[in-house]
Amino acid sequence: MRPPTGPPYNGGAARPAALPPVNPTSPIVRRALVTGGSRGIGAAVCKRLAKAGHPVIVNYRRDAAAAAAVVDEITRAGGEAVAVAFDVADGAATAAALKDLLKDPRPIGIVVNNAGVTADAAFPGMKKEQWDGVLQTTLGGFFHVTQPLVMPMVMQRWGRIVNMASLSAVRGNRGQANYAAAKAGLVGATKTLALEVAKKGVTVNALAPGLIATDMIAGVPDQMVQQIPMQRLGTADEVAALVAFLCSDDAGYITGQCIGIDGGFGV
Numbered sequence: 001m002r003p004p005t006g007p008p009y010n011g012g013a014a015r016p017a018a019l020p021p022v023n024p025t026s027p028i029v030r031r032a033l034v035t036g037g038s039r040g041i042g043a044a045v046c047k048r049l050a051k052a053g054h055p056v057i058v059n060y061r062r063d064a065a066a067a068a069a070v071v072d073e074i075t076r077a078g079g080e081a082v083a084v085a086f087d088v089a090d091g092a093a094t095a096a097a098l099k100d101l102l103k104d105p106r107p108i109g110i111v112v113n114n115a116g117v118t119a120d121a122a123f124p125g126m127k128k129e130q131w132d133g134v135l136q137t138t139l140g141g142f143f144h145v146t147q148p149l150v151m152p153m154v155m156q157r158w159g160r161i162v163n164m165a166s167l168s169a170v171r172g173n174r175g176q177a178n179y180a181a182a183k184a185g186l187v188g189a190t191k192t193l194a195l196e197v198a199k200k201g202v203t204v205n206a207l208a209p210g211l212i213a214t215d216m217i218a219g220v221p222d223q224m225v226q227q228i229p230m231q232r233l234g235t236a237d238e239v240a241a242l243v244a245f246l247c248s249d250d251a252g253y254i255t256g257q258c259i260g261i262d263g264g265f266g267v
Contacts, residue, residue, distance in 0.1 A: 028107070028109075028158075029054075029055065029106045030054060030107055030108070030109030030110060030158070031054060031055045031056070031057060031104070031106050031107065031108045031109065031110070032046075032049045032054040032056050032057065032108070032109070032110035032111075032247065033056075033057040033059065033101070033108050033110065033111050033112070033145070033149075034046050034049070034056060034057065034059060034112040034114055035059040035088050035112065035113055035114050035115035035141060035145055036059065036060070036061075036088075036114040036115030036116065037056070037057075037058040037059050037060060037070060037114065038058060038063045038067035038070060038083075039063065039066050040212075040214035040215060040216060040236055041114060041209070041212060041214060041236045041240065042058075042112075042114040043058075043066070043236070044235075044236035044240035045112055045114060045239070045240045045243045045244075046058050046070050046074065046081065047070065047073060047074060047077075047240070048237070048240040048241060048243065048244045049112075049243070049244055049247065050074040050079035050080070050081055051077070051244075052244050052248070054110060054247075055079075055080040055081065055082075055106065056079070056080070056082075057082055057108070058070050058071055058081055058082065058083045058084065059084055059085075059088070059115065060083060060084075060085055061085065061086070061087045061088075061115070062085075064083070064085065067085070068083055070083070071083050084097055084101065085097075088113075088137060088140070088141030088144055088145055089133075089137045089140050089144075091140070094141075094144040095144070095148065098145070098148050098149070102152075107152055107153070107156050108149055108152070109153060109159055109160065110159070110160045110161075110162075111145060111146055111159075111160070111161045111162070112161075112164070113141065113142050113145060113146065113161070113162070113163045113164060113186070114164040115137060115138075115141050116134075116137060116138050116141075116164065116166075116179075116182075116183075117133060117134055117137045117138075118134065118176070118179050118216065119131075119133055119134050119179075120176055120179070121175060122174070122175055123177040126177065126178065130178055131178045134178040134179055134182050135178065135181065135185070137182075138179075138182035138185070138186055139182055139185050139186060139189070142163060142186055142189060146161060146193075150193070150197065150202070153197070153201075153202045154197060154200040154202060157200055157201040158201045158202070159197070159200075159201065159202035159203070160202070160203055160246065160247040160248075160251075161193070161202065161204040161205070162204075162205055162206070162207065162243050162246050162247060163186050163187075163190050163204070163205070163206040163207075164186075164206070164209070165186050165187050165206040165208045165258060166180075166183040166208055167208050167209065167210040167211075167260065167262050167266050169183035169184040169186070169187050169258075170184070170187075170208055170258070170260070170266060171266055186206060187206050187208075187258045190204050190206040190256065190258065191256045191258075194255040194256030195256065198256070203246070203251065203252065203255040204255055204256065205246050205254060205256070205258070205259065206257070206258040206259070207239065207242060207243065207246075207258070207259050207260075207261055208258055208259065208260045208261070208262065208266065209239055209260075209261050210228065210234060210260070210263060210265040211224070211225065211228065211233050211234065211263075211265065212233060212234040212235065212236060212238075212239060213233040213234065213235055213236070214236055217233075227265065228263045228264065228265045229263060229264030229265065229267065230263035230264055232263065233263075234261060234262065234263055238261065239261055242259065242261055246259075
């Protein structure tokens, strides 16, 4: 661990335009942006944050129908949501989408970096595009989405950033050197950013889910499930409940943490 060499965090030169003044007699409506929000854990997080009263931006890359279904379920339950398509790995596309989203005067006070991909292969046979693709979505996506939104949070003196890491980041997994490296890097970025913005009312945390019942782990063998101390898969709703807590005022003293949610698998 080396000492920091850069200047103290002061928001850099790219300071955004001043945000509208907050009326102290009116409750602040904070929007939530969830990347990879059209299915699995992301969809469950969108619904849970909407239930908590946040207008939700459901990001998706390709599956417009799935994103529309999430939005429809939220609106039918009395919440507010909009689906927005962009690939977090594409910096220019993400910047354009955020520029449009920031035209709404209501701050994006919550960011959940959930988008991720896998391209599994044993490391000796892994192709460079498999390595680059996974890291660009997880780490590039974190930068492209989060960096433009941090200073508005700092200026509002309130923000919640939750990064979806993985148990693979802390214990490794055969055939997933790229995925484990990306998620471990996300944990490091979480801890560092948490230190940079801690005094500004912005918290930054990561979750490390184990085996969660989603399409991503469809077909997991029973013998692997039996290795989990709880001997069952987790649910997307259980992960979403933890995300919602970390995004609440009640979690204002929790920052820089990587919290496992894995049925004891990581113990």
